[in-house]
Amino acid sequence: xxxxxxxxxxxxxxxxxxxxxxxxxxxxxxxxxxxxxxxxxxxxxxxxxxxxxxxxxxxxxxxxxxxxxxxxxxxxxxxxxxxxxxxxxxxxxxxxxxxxxxxxxxxxxxxxxxxxxxxxxxxxxxxxxxxxxxxxxxxxxxxxxxxxxxxxxxxxxxxxxxxxxxxxxxxxxxxxxxxxxxxxxxxxxxxxxxxx
Amino acid sequence: xxxxxxxxxxxxxxxxxxxxxxxxxxxxxxxxxxxxxxxxxxxxxxxxxxxxxxxxxxxxxxxxxxxxxxxxxxxxxxxxxxxxxxxxxxxxxxxxxxxxxxxxxxxxxxxxxxxxxxxxxxxxxxxxxxxxxxxxxxxxxxxxxxxxxxxxxxxxxxxxxxxxxxxxxxxxxxxxxxxxxxxxx
Numbered sequence: 001x002x003x004x005x006x007x008x009x010x011x012x013x014x015x016x017x018x019x020x021x022x023x024x025x026x027x028x029x030x031x032x033x034x035x036x037x038x039x040x041x042x043x044x045x046x047x048x049x050x051x052x053x054x055x056x057x058x059x060x061x062x063x064x065x066x067x068x069x070x071x072x073x074x075x076x077x078x079x080x081x082x083x084x085x086x087x088x089x090x091x092x093x094x095x096x097x098x099x100x101x102x103x104x105x106x107x108x109x110x111x112x113x114x115x116x117x118x119x120x121x122x123x124x125x126x127x128x129x130x131x132x133x134x135x136x137x138x139x140x141x142x143x144x145x146x147x148x149x150x151x152x153x154x155x156x157x158x159x160x161x162x163x164x165x166x167x168x169x170x171x172x173x174x175x176x177x178x179x180x181x182x183x184x185x186x187x188x189x190x191x192x193x194x195x196x
Numbered sequence: 197x198x199x200x201x202x203x204x205x206x207x208x209x210x211x212x213x214x215x216x217x218x219x220x221x222x223x224x225x226x227x228x229x230x231x232x233x234x235x236x237x238x239x240x241x242x243x244x245x246x247x248x249x250x251x252x253x254x255x256x257x258x259x260x261x262x263x264x265x266x267x268x269x270x271x272x273x274x275x276x277x278x279x280x281x282x283x284x285x286x287x288x289x290x291x292x293x294x295x296x297x298x299x300x301x302x303x304x305x306x307x308x309x310x311x312x313x314x315x316x317x318x319x320x321x322x323x324x325x326x327x328x329x330x331x332x333x334x335x336x337x338x339x340x341x342x343x344x345x346x347x348x349x350x351x352x353x354x355x356x357x358x359x360x361x362x363x364x365x366x367x368x369x370x371x372x373x374x375x376x377x378x379x380x381x
Contacts, residue, residue, distance in 0.1 A: 006263055138202055147264075170218065170232050192199050
C-alpha cells in the first residue's frame with residue numbers, strides 16, 4: 001500500500017463526514033470563482049487560515065499545498081498584471097490560493113479509504129442503470145495494490161540491466177515491464193474469478 | 197467488462213503512477229522538467245485500446261482525487277483539480293481514448309509512423325486542446341498567451357510520443373491486446 005496525503009488528527013474537520021466536506025468544497029469553489037472583491041477574497045484567505053489552524057495545521061502545511069501550483073500561478077499572475085492591473089492580479093492569486101488550500105484541506109483531513117467509500121455510496125444508485133459499481137471498487141483497490149508491486153518490478157528490471165552492463169532507458173524498461181504486466185493480468189484475473 | 201479487463205485497467209493506472217516516480221529529464225535549453233508520466237495515457241490507449249485505455253486514465257484521476265500522491269513530484273489530492281492546469285490531467289482520459297481509437301483503426305498495418313501519429317494526436321493535440329482552453333476558462337488569460345506558455349512542453353512530449361510509439365509497436369508484436377476487442381465490435 002502507498003501512503004495517502006491524509007494527515008491523522010482528531011479535529012472537528014477530521015471528524016466531519018467526507019460527503020459534507022466535498023459538498024462544502026463544491027459550494028465554496030463556485031462562490032470563490034464568482035468573487036470579484038479583493039476584500040472578500042482576503043476575508044476568504046483569513047477564513048481558510050483559521051480552518052487550517054482548527055485542523056491542527058500551520059502555515060508550513062499551507063505553503064506546501066500551494067507550492068506545486070506556484071510556478072504556473074506566478075506566470076498567470078504576471079499576465080494578469082500586464083492585462084488588467086495590480087489589484088486584478090492580486091485578486092486572481094488570492095482566489096486561486098484559497099481554492100487550492102480549501103481542496104487541499106479536504107484531502108489532508110479525509111482518509112483515502114473514506115473518500116473511496118463516499119464515491120461508492122454516491123455511485124451506487126447508478127448500478128440500476130448498468131454501472132458496475134463493484135467492478136469500480138475492485139479496480140480502485142487493485143490499482144492501489146499494484147503501485148508498489150510495479151515499482152518493485154521496475155527496480156528489479158533496472159538492476160538486471162545494469163548488471164548486464166546496459167544502461168537502462170525509459171524504452172528498455174517500459175517494454176519488458178508492460179509485457180510482464182500483460183502476462184500477469186491473466187493469472188490475476190483467474191485468481192479473482194476463482195475466489196468470487 | 198470482464199475481470200481481466202478490470203485488472204488490465206488497474207495495471208495501467210498503477211504503471212502511470214510508477215512512471216511519475218522516474219527521475220525527470222531536464223531539457224537544458226528550455227529549462228522545463230520532462231517527466232515520463234505523460235507516457236501513461238499514450239501507452240494505455242495504444243496498448244489496451246480506446247475504451248480500456250480511457251477508463252484506466254479515469255481511474256488514475258480517481259486515485260488522485262481520493263488523495264494518493266501519484267502525480268510526478270508526489271502531487272495529488274483535490275488541490276490538483278483546484279489549480280489552473282487540471283485540464284492537462286483530466287485530459288489524459290480523452291488523450292488515451294483518442295490514441296486508442298486511432299491505433300484500433302490502423303491496427304492491421306500498425307507501424308512506428310502510424311503509432312507515432314496516433315500518440316501525437318491523442319497525447320499532444322487532444323491533450324493541449326483540453327488543457328490550454330481550460331487554463332483560459334478558469335483564469336481569463338487569453339488563449340494565445342496560455343498556448344505560448346504551454347508550448348515549451350511540446351518538444352518533450354514529441355520525444356515521449358516517439359518512445360510510446362516504439363513501445364506500442366514492440367508490444368503489439370510480442371503480446372497483441374487489441375485484435376480481439378476490435379473484431380468483436
